[in-house]
Amino acid sequence: MSFKGFIKTNYLRFIYINFLSIISGLGAIGAGYVQMYWLTFIKNKNWMGVLWTSLASGLLYLAAQGLIYYIQFVTRIQEEEYNKKIRNNLASHYFKDDKYHKIAAVQNRMTNDLEMVRENYFDWYIIVPFYGTMFVGALVALLTIHWQIFVVSILIDIASYYIPKLIQKKMEKATTNVSVQNKHYLDVLEKWFSGVEELRRYFAGAKLFQVQNQAANKIEKAHIHQTGTQQELIVINGLCNSIGQLILLSLTGYMITQGQVLFGAIMSVQNFAANISIGLQQMIQALSFMKSSEELMGQISNDSAPLQNNSNVQRKKPALISTENLALAFPNGEKLSFPDIQIKSGEKILLTGDSGAGKSTLFKLILGSVRPTQGSIIFKDKNGKEVVPDMSKIGYIPQDPNLFPGTIEENITMFNSKLNSQVEPIIKEVNFANDIAKFKEGLEHQLNLDKLNISGGQRQKIVLARAKVHGSDIILIDEGTSAIDQKATMNILKNLVKGKETIIFIAHNFNQDMRALFDREIHLVKE
Structure with a gap:
């Protein structure tokens, strides 16, 4: 299971998804850029300019936001087609490898593990081209406003990129542990509920509830730990975002007082700073989530790899x-x-x-x-x-x-x-x-x-x-x-x-x- 395999599921659809993501990201940046002139027109009481920039900004925002939902829908089609292919490969591999596989392990691999990869990898992937476009577009926009704002933004972005990497390994272990504990839970259910009639006959329900509860506690703790590591990343990214925006706004305010940039730049720089910060934050978050799933994807790849045909053996x-x-x-x-x-x-x-x-x-x-x-x-x-x-x-x-x-x-x-x-x-x-x-x-x-x-x-x-x-x-x-x-x-x-x-x-x-x-x-x- 790999990103390459996801792309090969339907090349044209993949290109289409990325094209729409880029258009959507550019729409959001274009709306923010137009706002700079909109605010300046208001200050100068140029009402015709205000009307046209309001119209342009609204259309750009509508295009940006409206496309996001459609992109998610098309991406889900690609995901489900790829998962179907992987499930077929898993079934073929398990059938041909001449090994004994526990039913619980097969169920876990074909359901829970594929769902985890979808949620933590492919659902996050589409964020990269969308927010990547916003990030690059916002940087270019800042460069057109003033080079000093651009340079400061770059320095902030570098710091924001490396700080969250401190917990990336922790996220990988947490994601893998969820799969392990889910497989254990399914194994417990299979072993104990297959003999539920015997347990009822001897009134041994207490033991059933005990082992089920112990296994449930382990998977609960695994999910909580995974969520905790994910929230740590979100908090760190949020702090970097807030500090970065404060620095950029302070610099922009100073430059407006010096007459170095347009009055409307205060709003646009704020928007662009938010776009850069959020874009970088979301990309880092997406890449971290995707990275945390790579070990699990490697396991699925091994279990779904085509086996050599031994039909030549007489x-x-x-x-x-x-x-x-x-x-x-x-x-x-x-x-x-x-x-x-x-x-x-x-x-x-x-x-x-x-x-x-x-x-x-x-x-x-x-x-x-x-x-x-x-x-x-x-x-x-x-x-x-x-x-x-x-x-x-x-x-x-x-x-x-x-x-x-x-x-x-x-x-x-x-x-x-x-x-x-x-x-x-x-x-x-x-x-x-x-x-x-x-x-x-x-x-x-x-x-x-x-x-x-x-x-x-x-x-x-x-x-x-x-x-x-x-x-x-x-x-x-x-x-x-x-x-x-x-x-x-x-x-x-x-x-x-x-x-x-x-x-x-x-x-x-x-x-x-x-x-x-x-x-x-x-x-x-x-x-």
């Missing part, structure tokens, strides 16, 4: 899986170590083990959603040659399946309509046909993820059918039939073991008839 169907010296260390010091495992093509493996021995974690390591801290997982083809696996050929049925807004059929085919013709025979294999018949729309039944209009067992059958219809050569099932009754589970298992796929099945409380369906058992032990 991925093949894995037939054999083996692990060597595999281990995963956790931040709390715990470590899971796995025995060296060899799984042949077509084998039906029952994976059992102690609670916490790492059965589900082993699946995540195989799927690549978790990286091992030691050892490796090796995939080989039928000839025993090591390959980069085609992960679409590894089916995964977790305890809590992932479903998406759409029909049952779309969730089975994963929105690939070319696979629709294969759905009917597959649903019979996974004992799902009777369930489908109960829905009025059949396979076209729309899933409602909020109201859960299907049972837990039906969810598991959908994901199991998904793995089968996509021709998965390896199917990892993490208690994927836990919500299905024992008789239906037995029928599903019988159909599964008849297939050519390699099956690794995690289960508890299997009876002997179910165990007998598998080729062998791998038992993990917690050390």
Whole structure:
């Protein structure tokens, strides 16, 4: 995310915005310059001159002020188009980077962080050309009135520019901290409100309110601190403004008494001094706000950067899986170590083990959603040659399946309509046909993820059918039939073991008839 990217969103509109900003700034300066003659005409009782200068000044002010609102509107269009592009890039990056991203972190990046950048960078940007034009125009106007006033104004401006820089770093840290605390707050809400029913059941609301309040306090303090640093900048700029105007007015008053400038210059110099001071103040303020957002913009840029297409890497169907010296260390010091495992093509493996021995974690390591801290997982083809696996050929049925807004059929085919013709025979294999018949729309039944209009067992059958219809050569099932009754589970298992796929099945409380369906058992032990 960058200023260059903002410009490239629409070059012509960007030029148009800046052109209007310059015209608006010149209009404000022109009105102030005309006032010098207006006041002189009043002193000299030149009423025709007063009439024409009043008319000219009013039109210039109207043009200056009226354009500002229109400029803000057009700028917002540019901002929203750019943010839409960034959101699309973020979604693409998160999808392709093969990393696990917390939902709260993604939400924070796509909403709060983009909004902060808009408010603290692009909304302030447009101030620079507008007030920059006023600043330069006012300086030129002062030069035409008298060079001494111009020189004094320059010296005041230099001092006004460097003094506020003392708190710029403080503003940058405050802005970044708001993003950090907002992400933490969303993370807390996600973790605790996802289990709100359980908290209600055990009357544990007090704990929920406590952790929510603690997280809310942190984000509140972050916002207050950010606002405090911003107000410090505004106060410093205000002081510089007041002192600068007092010096310039004193000098102008003295020069009028000496007959060196027009009588009307007292008002114009005051206006120009205000324009210079306010213009410089607003530009410094804008640049400081923009600077404070640069670190956050850098983070967004990293998260939205296009990833290289790895389509040139030849991925093949894995037939054999083996692990060597595999281990995963956790931040709390715990470590899971796995025995060296060899799984042949077509084998039906029952994976059992102690609670916490790492059965589900082993699946995540195989799927690549978790990286091992030691050892490796090796995939080989039928000839025993090591390959980069085609992960679409590894089916995964977790305890809590992932479903998406759409029909049952779309969730089975994963929105690939070319696979629709294969759905009917597959649903019979996974004992799902009777369930489908109960829905009025059949396979076209729309899933409602909020109201859960299907049972837990039906969810598991959908994901199991998904793995089968996509021709998965390896199917990892993490208690994927836990919500299905024992008789239906037995029928599903019988159909599964008849297939050519390699099956690794995690289960508890299997009876002997179910165990007998598998080729062998791998038992993990917690050390």
